[in-house]
Amino acid sequence: MRGRMEQISIMLPKKTIEELNLLSESENLPRSNLIRFAILQYLEKKKEGEALQKFVNENFENASDMGAVLKELIEKIVEKGKEGDNAKQRGR
16 A cells, blocks of 8 residues: 555655645644545545546447537536526516
């Protein structure tokens, strides 16, 4: 596990490592714990991205299907917004 954490810490942006070092000093926290937390956050976001990609792959045959669904959702949202605006105007 430790070796894997070290490999992932190398992938973290240099700026992130520098920010973690500063935070470690200012909050008097062990740097290793902060880096471990950052790595776990990185892995969690990566896992969420993979889950989202899997969902898209399973539910849409291709990008145009997804685009059509998104377009339909946007149109519904816009229509609801217009209905709300019209109701406000009638109420004035």
